[in-house]
Amino acid sequence: MAAIKKSNCFFHKHGHKADCRVHNTFMVIFAIIQIILSQVPNFHKLSPLSVVAAIMSFTYSSIGIGLSIAKIAGEGIGKTTLTGKPLSKDFTSMEKMWTTFSALGDVAFAYLFCFILIEIQDTLKSSLPENKQMKKATATPILASTVFYMLCGMLGYAAFGNDAPGNFLTGFGFYDPFWLIDIANICIVVHLLGAYQVLAQPFFGFVESWSKEKWPQNKFVTKEFSIWRFNFNIFRFVRRTIYVIVTTIIAMIFPFFNDFVGLLGAGTFWPLSVYFPIAMHISQARIRKYSFTWIWMQILSLGCLLVSLVAAVGSTRGLITSVQTFKPFQSVS
Template sequence: MRNGSSFSIVETGYLPSEKFDDDGRMKRTGDWKSASAHIITAVIGSGVLSLAWCFAQLGWIAGSITLALFSVITMFNSILLTDCYRSPDPVTGTRNYTYMDAVKSNLGAFQYKFCGIAQYGVLIGITIGYTTTTAISMAAIKKSNCFHKHGHTYDCSEHNNLYMVIFAIIQIILSQVPNFHKLSPISVVAAIMSFSYSLIGIGLSIAKIAENGIGQTSLTGIPVGPNFSGMEKMWRTFSALGDVAFAYSFCFVLIEIQDTLKSSPPENKQMKKATITGITASTVFYMLCGVLGYAAFGNDAPGNFLTGFGFYDPFWLVDIGNICIVIHLLGAYQVLAQPLFGFVETSSKKKWPQNKLVTQDFSLCGYDFNMFRFAWRTSYVIVTTIVAMIFPFFNDFVGLLGACTFWPLSVYFPIEMYISQAKIRKNSFTWIWMQILSLACLIVSLVAAVGSTHGLITSVQSFKPFQSKS
């Protein structure tokens, strides 16, 4: 298609080419603002809830430096990645519709397979983690009202399984949204919710500081003592690094977000603006949540500062904060699950092109409905919910996901793709310092993975499946 006089053939007949982009697909309508909303939705997730706990493990100095470094590294690598949406030229080249497509175009088939294992494995893990987190927030709403009615010493514990089932039912419905391009309204609402509960957490922290003063804090976090060994300090520090890494994990959906942008101005320029906006906004909120949360709770900061009940009153504001978490994670689940949904469905259509059950859509109450999409996505939500019921561990699970995600998807692939596309000469100054950065991040990821795995093993030893309580 070249200009307005040409046409494109689609299943329903001939349509004017002004409705299509240069690749024959329907024109993309997104801009840097909608992309920023997607980024904020993906970045400010359940990771923000554990940042006060991370500061308690790392202390003022290491906590602040860690957040700043992860922010800078994530922004730098994301900007590199924006130039890999089109190959070989970042403005006029062929589009890569997914993160994996970009890896395949720039690094070849072997790394493409490695990327698939890493990306989709992490996406599955995050959706499981979001199921757990949402259930905890749902339970926290009921607990908050129970504490208000019966007092703070009353046993208001709640089983989480029912709330996981409720979350799963809602996700089955939302999962029928066909693709990423239809998610903008959900992302905008989810982004607003993420700002809202972050602001509520910040406000409650300030109120707690004003009422009780700054909690017991230190430059190095929880001190080693009779009840807290040096070994335990080390494991928790490692796990905290994983939590911070998880808080900044979104690169693995950046290409999919960039594929929603209209082609003028160039997608990479719009995406760089969206990336800087989204990560800067997220970092400001992260720093406020971590610093003020630690100041409010001190070394006793809970793993989830809105559901750990360091805050009891005003109970209605705690309820609103948790409602915002629930609404946000309903949308964030979709932002992160859509690449996986799309991969399975596209692969299935290529493998069974004659199977109408897989390929044919039909109209149902004005919506496009596909039997394979309905069955596959419903099954996925059910299976991940069952896994969440078996392993409902928040902090250590979040830390392990962050450790597994950060180096390969947020550092290694963006750097290697950029080196390949920009044709950076091996052993040049730029090549060497990029490799040093990648190696340093690999070490951090390995350390975080070890710490989180240790925490998970410890938690599993005293846990019974399907008996999760908040």
């Protein structure tokens, strides 16, 4: 949103030398939209939003890939090295190690989709075996996202080399074709509007179901009102609104996207994506203890645990470093 605002400022108002920095006002706008979207009663009603978010993801990824190819064709491959950004006075071997660890957390964050699979499975009809449906529901999107992630990563690095930015769309700057980059940024905004809800709705549903079981006689928690064919619950409205406000305040206080993404990825990757699925498979398939398959799965689990640990350390260190040089509520893009 800030990039779109800056693009408009550069091209239509003040020129490229103007001070077009944008403060964190857009976080508040994003939060207001999320408060409205959060009133969707449950996860089952989000399928249209999920489809739109997927289309947006496909669009901005394709634009980024296309711009990277165009940049490589016009300017050649950027300065790259086999081991990544070279060491220098301002980028020591220790700093490189920490940023590598943090990057592992960014990669692990992609596996957050795993706990959404449970919600998807809960919506399936019983006409076909769930295991067959779930194999299709996981294999196709994982393949598609892997292809796009790899293309964005490799072509983005080839285009910008060791100076590749965290969000490679920003590397193309605010020059021509600025309108195409604006379209990509609009797609990112719409995608994140949907992604926020897809990740938050299972949590909303869990807390509200638990609350209804805990206080079944409490009308504030259980009573539904019908307003223009929309079921309205005061408890749901208040709790979800508070949740969005709190997360927005945290984001405004600590505007460190990559470090937070890395920390979230590190904290959720091993337990949700590796340990519990492996433990459930061993139990369901009755895999004999100390058999070859059992030992291999334990080694896989241990390896992923180590990845999570080093990613958590790297991301935490990045947050601590960033906190030392910023002012709360003073985020500038």
